[in-house]
Amino acid sequence: MKKTLNVIKIGGNVIDNSEKLHQFLLDFTALPGDKILIHGGGKIATELATSLGVEAKMVEGRRITDIETLRIVTMVYAGLINKNMVAQLQAKGCNAVGLTGADGNIIKAVKRPVKDIDYGYVGDLDEASVSVETLDSLLRAGLVPVICAITHDGQSQLLNTNADTIASAVAVAMAKRYDTALIYCFEKRGVMRDVEDDRSLVAEIRMDEFDALKAEGVVSGGMIPKLHNAFEAIKSGVSAVYIGKADELLQINGSSFGTRLIK
Ligand SMILES: Nc1ncnc2c1ncn2[C@@H]1O[C@H](COP(=O)(O)OP(=O)(O)O)[C@@H](O)[C@H]1O
Numbered sequence: 001m002k003k004t005l006n007v008i009k010i011g012g013n014v015i016d017n018s019e020k021l022h023q024f025l026l027d028f029t030a031l032p033g034d035k036i037l038i039h040g041g042g043k044i045a046t047e048l049a050t051s052l053g054v055e056a057k058m059v060e061g062r063r064i065t066d067i068e069t070l071r072i073v074t075m076v077y078a079g080l081i082n083k084n085m086v087a088q089l090q091a092k093g094c095n096a097v098g099l100t101g102a103d104g105n106i107i108k109a110v111k112r113p114v115k116d117i118d119y120g121y122v123g124d125l126d127e128a129s130v131s132v133e134t135l136d137s138l139l140r141a142g143l144v145p146v147i148c149a150i151t152h153d154g155q156s157q158l159l160n161t162n163a164d165t166i167a168s169a170v171a172v173a174m175a176k177r178y179d180t181a182l183i184y185c186f187e188k189r190g191v192m193r194d195v196e197d198d199r200s201l202v203a204e205i206r207m208d209e210f211d212a213l214k215a216e217g218v219v220s221g222g223m224i225p226k227l228h229n230a231f232e233a234i235k236s237g238v239s240a241v242y243i244g245k246a247d248e249l250l251q252i253n254g255s256s257f258g259t260r261l262i263k
Pocket residue numbers: 010011012013014040042061185186187188190191192193194195218219220221222223226
């Protein structure tokens with residue numbers, strides 16, 4: 001029987017709130033078994049870019065990343081956020097190791113080809129992008145990989161890659177060796193029928209319901225690429241995919257957590 005693995009993505013609105021982040025990292029530490037944490041930090045990167053006079057531009061949930069922006073996101077994701085998170089996890093007794101995709105060549109990406117839009121230094125992934133062997137050896141050494149939204153192309157170029165996409169690609173790749181669950185944690189209870197109404201949680205979404213939810217305007221903004229990545233994972237061998245509230249993470253092994261995605 002395969003060992004179980006939880007691949008957990010933490011959202012930018014939680015990272016931006018020190019109290020919520022502290023509580024999430026405590027719960028993440030308490031979660032038993034093998035686990036990998038993925039993070040971005042888009043909100044903090046946007047704030048820093050703005051304060052430096054660099055305009056932040058997003059198209060369909062992806063940041064247009066010119067060379068100045070790449071420097072900023074590298075400092076924010078790979079430096080400030082990743083290293084602070086690892087230090088906090090260490091203080092809580094979790095033996096975390098912070099990584100970009102370049103470290104140990106764990107995630108190699110391809111610069112997004114220019115079509116209608118030039119996204120600049122943005123990396124695209126497929127499951128072959130992920131070094132299962134290296135991640136597995138870290139897990140077997142008792143380490144907890146904490147992976148940020150920076151990848152590389154193998155030719156010295158760092159690339160900015162959406163953290164939801166990294167989480168999905170890592171989960172799909174690791175599913176070859178582990179019984180893998182992918183858990184997107186953010187500030188809401190899950191996918192909501194009405195984002196303003198905390199009681200309107202959609203408990204389950206089937207793949208064939210996704211288009212209707214988009215058309216009705218129930219899901220919008222960053223939730224569209226998140227659900228797209230989530231369904232890619234469920235189609236490609238990941239055992240379970242959930243989207244739910246960061247401070248309810250420990251309910252994952254119990255009765256209910258957020259929205260469950262179904263093939
Ligand atoms: N139906 C919905 N349910 C929950 N959130 C939604 C919904 N539609 C749109 N959203 C938006 O999607 C956002 C989450 O996407 P994003 O900001 O990319 O995630 P993350 O915080 O994980 O980086 C939420 O903050 C919310 O504003």
